[in-house]
Amino acid sequence: MKKYNYIIVGSGIFGAIFAYEANKIGKKCLVIDKRSHIGGNIYCEDIEGINVHKYGAHIFHTSNKKVWDYINSFAEFNRYTNSPIAIYKDELYNMPFNMNTFNRLWGVRTPSEAKAKIAEQILESNIMKPQNLEEQAIKLVGKDIYEKLIKGYTEKQWGTKATELPAFIIKRLPVRFTYDNNYFNDKYQGIPIGGYTKIIEKMLKGIEVRLNTDFFKSRKEFENLTEKIVFTGMIDEFYNYKFGTLEYRSLRFENEILNQENYQGNAVINYTEYEVPYTRIIEHKHFEYGTQPKTVITKEYPARWNKGDEPYYPINNERNNIIYSKYKNLSNKETDVIFGGRLAEYKYYDMHNVIEQALKCTEKELQK
Structure with a gap:
């Protein structure tokens, strides 16, 4: 008999939801993550009492009531409206x-x-x-x-x-002929009070978690310990890049702690001229209407992606889509591996999309 029913690779929102739902019905799970923290890209770090979105701004929005109710069972959301x-x-x-x-x-x-x-x-x-x-x-x-x-x-x-x-x-560009600065059209929108990390902590409570743990360094050992793997990493890496490497755009972040209460008066300001090297500046305290004496800003620089860099945006052009379809065909034949999340599906997902996919996946898998 195997030690675990599921080993979940990645503690981001997809992996955390799967672990939570499986644990709820008595399945034994192990969550591993190569980073030193849980939460994947929605991880928030407390700096000067401010929840800093370490991997870029994450603003929750959805029109799916089921998704909204689900995520609200782990945190209370404020009324933040994205108006960049x-x-x-x-x-x-x-x-x-x-x-x-x-x-x-x-x-x-x-x-x-x-x-x-x-x-x-x-x-x-x-x-x-x-x-x-x-x-x-x-x-x-x-x-x-x-x-x-x-x-x-x-x-x-x-x-x-x-x-x-x-x-x-660019298939379409949203143009509104109203005086409305709300960026999203979705019915529900906000930021979890206290940051996103608390949501993942609640989901993983009582579940074994190993950080600083690279699945690929001990792959055979992990496969022998579990009935099934839930994999949320890069699908081409899972298959050792046998059909080629899928391409991404990456990001580089520069954080600054400023000895002033309010730097730019808005959470998100985009810089649209090419000569300014960063695309935007995030001032994190405005996500939660902070009144701390200092502020933390992040300049976001787009970057070329090389193997080993953090992958952010899949480049869904013809070449990459052909390569991905080959990996997808392989993954469809797997009986002991479940693939989920933006890297495993080579698709840019917003948070609500990932939650939707994770809930569908757990429903299908755990009702068997």
Whole structure:
């Protein structure tokens, strides 16, 4: 008889939910993580009494009541509403593109004036069949919005000129003809009071957890200890890159503790001009309406990804999608391994998507 029913590789939200649900019905679980902390990318670190989002801003939002009720059973959420600001050459614009943005750009005041301005710029561009991201964006929102608020940010994010990026990356650009700065359309939104780490701590309470533990260094040993593996890491690494390496974009973070109460007046400010090397500055205390005497800011720099770097954004182009489909076909044949989460599925997921997938997965697996 095996020591564990499940060994879960990764203590992020997918792995933690699986472990919690399995443990609830008496299954013996071991959670391992190569990092020195639980929580994956939603981990928050207490710095100067502020919950600092160590791997980029995480703002919870969903329209799925089941997901919202589930996550609220582990934490109380505040009323935080994501209303980022974009800075282009010292000009401030509201995001997402809405009437406040258009008023700042063109001085227009009514939706019909804004629509006419965008339509006029689209017509002037004379782009019928967009050949790249730049043309696609201009065809959707016109030249002004593209040049000030999309071009530089996108080129930094992807590390490539917009004219060399495929058009399909931008299928649509949300444009709102209301004076509403709420970034998300979802019904439910907020930040857990006390940070995300507390949620994962509650999920993993009473479950054996081993940190600083690399699955691949003791793979055979772990496989011999358990009936099944739940794998939330990179699927190509699981198969020893036999079909090739899946590509990502990475991020680099620079944290600063500032001896002032309020640095920028907003949690998220995007820098959209190419000449500014970071894409945004996060001021973490604003997520929880903090009144601490100091503040912590994070500059977020997009980075080229190399094997061994932290993978953030999958590059879902044709080459990578073909490689992933080969790994996916292999994974479908596994009887003792369950794959889940953004790295195992090579897909950019928001938190609510991961919770949804994890709940579906546990329901299917644990009802057997």
